[in-house]
Amino acid sequence: AQSVTQLDSQVPVFEEAPVELRCNYSSSVSVYLFWYVQYPNQGLQLLLKYLSGSTLVKGINGFEAEFNKSQTSFHLRKPSVHISDTAEYFCAVSKASGYALNFGKGTSLLVTP
Amino acid sequence: DTEVTQTPKHLVMGMTNKKSLKCEQHMGHRAMYWYKQKAKKPPELMFVYSYEKLSINESVPSRFSPECPNSSLLNLHLHALQPEDSALYLCASSPSLTRAGYEQYFGPGTRLTVT
Numbered sequence: 192a193q194s195v196t197q198l199d200s201q202v203p204v205f206e207e208a209p210v211e212l213r214c215n216y217s218s219s220v221s222v223y224l225f226w227y228v229q230y231p232n233q234g235l236q237l238l239l240k241y242l243s244g245s246t247l248v249k250g251i252n253g254f255e256a257e258f259n260k261s262q263t264s265f266h267l268r269k270p271s272v273h274i275s276d277t278a279e280y281f282c283a284v285s286k287a288s289g290y291a292l293n294f295g296k297g298t299s300l301l302v303t304p
Numbered sequence: 305d306t307e308v309t310q311t312p313k314h315l316v317m318g319m320t321n322k323k324s325l326k327c328e329q330h331m332g333h334r335a336m337y338w339y340k341q342k343a344k345k346p347p348e349l350m351f352v353y354s355y356e357k358l359s360i361n362e363s364v365p366s367r368f369s370p371e372c373p374n375s376s377l378l379n380l381h382l383h384a385l386q387p388e389d390s391a392l393y394l395c396a397s398s399p400s401l402t403r404a405g406y407e408q409y410f411g412p413g414t415r416l417t418v419t
Contacts, residue, residue, distance in 0.1 A: 223405050234308070234394055234410035235347070242405045281346055290335065290401045291360075292408060294346035 193218035193284045197295035204302055206274055212267040212298045214282035224265040225283040225292065226256055235281065241265060252276070277302045307331075308411035310395050316417045319385060325414045327378040327395030335401045336378045337408065338370060339394040347394055353378060354401045385418045392416070 198213040216222060223242050227235040239250025246258040256267045265282060282295040308329045317323050327336065335354050339347035351370045352360035358370065367389075369381040378395055392415050396408040 225407060227410075232415075234310075234412045235396075236410070237407045240405075240407055279344075285405075290352075290398065290406070291349065297344070297346055299344075 193222050193286055193293055195282050195284050195293055195295035197282050197298050199298050200296065201299045201301065204272055204300065206302055206304050207271050209270050210268065210272050210300065212280050212300065214265045214267065214295060216263050216265065216284045218284065220286055222284050222286060224258060226250065226267050227281045227283060229279040229281065272302045274302050274304065276300060308395055308397055308409050310411035310414050312414060314415045316419060317382065317385065318419055322383045324382065325380040325393055327411055328376055329397040330376055331397065331409065333397035333399050334375060335398045336372065337396040338378070338380050339396065341392040341394055359401065387418050390416055390418045
């Protein structure tokens with residue numbers, strides 16, 4: 192079965208600083224990878240996804256992620272964060288042959304002035 | 305329209321009450337999902353509907369009863385809940401179960417408190 196590990200439960204960062212949220216996956220089959228963001232008291236919103244092709248994926252709100260098959264990672268990055276990026280971020284994986292999403296435990300990003 | 309709507313936003317119910325949560329999407333999606341999310345945790349899948357038929361029940365207690373009246377609507381009927389059922393209930397939809405790679409579109413959730 193495929194699974195996801197988000198290596199940091201909390202990431203504090205100052206406004207305008209760069210940030211990386213780490214995600215590693217394990218699977219014996221081809222997978223699709225997703226990053227979702229959840230703002231306080233809201234549902235989940237897709238930031239970006241990797242299905243195939245270019246390993247560098249650009250998403251909304253200035254986020255990007257790089258798929259690294261050899262390191263089984265899909266880390267999320269943003270070069271300069273805003274206060275409004277404060278939220279919970281979930282990495283998720285699905286089998287290339289299936290629909291079910293397996294979520295990581297989430298990383299809480301806290302951006303302070 | 306890429307929106308999934310959920311009503312109500314908040315619900316407080318006693319353990320003997322019967323209530324329902326509603327979810328609606330008009331994206332033509334044929335797969336719809338119910339998730340339960342506790343604070344600071346990822347969503348946990350409860351039910352999956354495909355073409356209005358229940359495809360997956362993740363061993364959810366019978367006090368939760370899903371219903372899919374048509375391709376746009378998904379309900380979750382609640383009866384005799386326990387305080388530990390208090391959580392954010394999220395609805396999601398995706399174009400299909402039969403092709404992978406589709407993201408799921410989530411609604412804003414219903415915050416349920418069982419007293």
